[in-house]
Amino acid sequence: MNNRKRALSIPLLLSLVLIVGLLGFFLANGEYTPAAGFSWKDTDGLLNGSKVTSLVWDGSGLYAGTSGSGVWRYDPGAGVWADIGGALSSYVIDALAWDGSGLYASFNDPFTGAGRGVWRYDPGEGVWADTGGAPSGYDVTCLLWDGTYLYAGTIYGGVWLYDPWRKAWYGTGGVPGNLEVFSLAWDGVYIYAGTDGDGIWRYAYKPEDRGKSTWTEIGGEVGDRTVNCLAWEGSRLYAGTDGGGVWYTQVSVPKHNIILVIGTVLLVALIAAAAAAIVLLRKFGKRRVSPGGVSA
Numbered sequence: 001m002n003n004r005k006r007a008l009s010i011p012l013l014l015s016l017v018l019i020v021g022l023l024g025f026f027l028a029n030g031e032y033t034p035a036a037g038f039s040w041k042d043t044d045g046l047l048n049g050s051k052v053t054s055l056v057w058d059g060s061g062l063y064a065g066t067s068g069s070g071v072w073r074y075d076p077g078a079g080v081w082a083d084i085g086g087a088l089s090s091y092v093i094d095a096l097a098w099d100g101s102g103l104y105a106s107f108n109d110p111f112t113g114a115g116r117g118v119w120r121y122d123p124g125e126g127v128w129a130d131t132g133g134a135p136s137g138y139d140v141t142c143l144l145w146d147g148t149y150l151y152a153g154t155i156y157g158g159v160w161l162y163d164p165w166r167k168a169w170y171g172t173g174g175v176p177g178n179l180e181v182f183s184l185a186w187d188g189v190y191i192y193a194g195t196d197g198d199g200i201w202r203y204a205y206k207p208e209d210r211g212k213s214t215w216t217e218i219g220g221e222v223g224d225r226t227v228n229c230l231a232w233e234g235s236r237l238y239a240g241t242d243g244g245g246v247w248y249t250q251v252s253v254p255k256h257n258i259i260l261v262i263g264t265v266l267l268v269a270l271i272a273a274a275a276a277a278i279v280l281l282r283k284f285g286k287r288r289v290s291p292g293g294v295s296a
Helices: 003-028 255-285
Strands: 052-057 062-066 071-075 080-083 092-098 103-108 115-122 127-130 140-145 150-154 159-163 168-171 181-186 190-195 200-204 215-217 227-232 236-241 246-250
Touching (some): 052 092, 062 092, 062 103, 103 140, 115 140, 115 150, 190 227
Parallel strands (some): 092 140, 140 181, 181 227
Antiparallel strands (some): 052 062, 062 071, 071 080, 092 103, 103 115, 140 150, 159 168, 190 200, 200 215, 227 236, 236 246
C-alpha cells in the first residue's frame, strides 16, 4: 500500500466506525409498534382456582407461586403446567427468584401467617432444600437475584444476603432492619429496597464490607408512601406505591445520551482524521525534484 492509499484509509475507517455507531443509536432508540389490540389467552386453566402470588421466568419456562397450592412450572412449548410444590404445596408462596440453575421461594404458614424462610428447588434433582439461616424466623416478602447473591426483604428483619457458594446468610444491617421491606430492585451496582411508608433505601454491597451498614435513604417525594414494587429500567428506578401511583427517579445517564456522546466523539475524530489526510495527501502529492533538476 503506497502512502497516498494509506492516508486515505484512515478517514475511510473512521467513517465506517461512525456509521456503525449511528446505526446502533437508531436501532437502540427505534419506536416499537405493537400489534393492533391485545388478545389474552388462558395458559390452560389448571391454576384458575388458585390465587397466584408470584411469577418468575427461568429462560424456557414460567414458575408460579400460589396461596395454598404450592409452586407450579409452565412449559409454553407443551402448553402444560406441572406441580413442583413438594414440601411447599400447602403453604402461601410470597416470592420467587431464579438464579440461573435453581428456584428460590419464600413462603409462610396459611393458618398462622408465620414466615418459614427461603427454600431452593433444584430442577435436575426435583427436590426442595431449606437454605436455613436467620430469614427462617421472618416473613420474607420479596426475593432478588443479582447474578451472584440472593437478597431477601423481610418484615422487621431487614434485608438479608445469601451466598450460595458458602450456603450462608448475612445481614446487611442499617435502618431497613427495623422496617417492613416490601420490594427489591437491582441496577447492576446498587440494591434498592422499598418499604411500608419509610421511603426507599439504597445499598452498595462490597464483599469486604459484609455485615456493615451501607444503606442510604433516597425516598424523596415517595419517602412517606408504601412502596409495593420496584423496577429498574436502565437509567431510571420506578416505584409503585399504595394509592400514590407510579413514580420514578433518574439514577444514571440514559443509554441514548451515552451513544450520542460517543457519536459526537467519533464525528470529531473523523473531521480531525480527514484534515490530517488532506495534509498528508498534499505532502505526498508534491513531486520531489532532485538536485540535478530532474523530477524524482
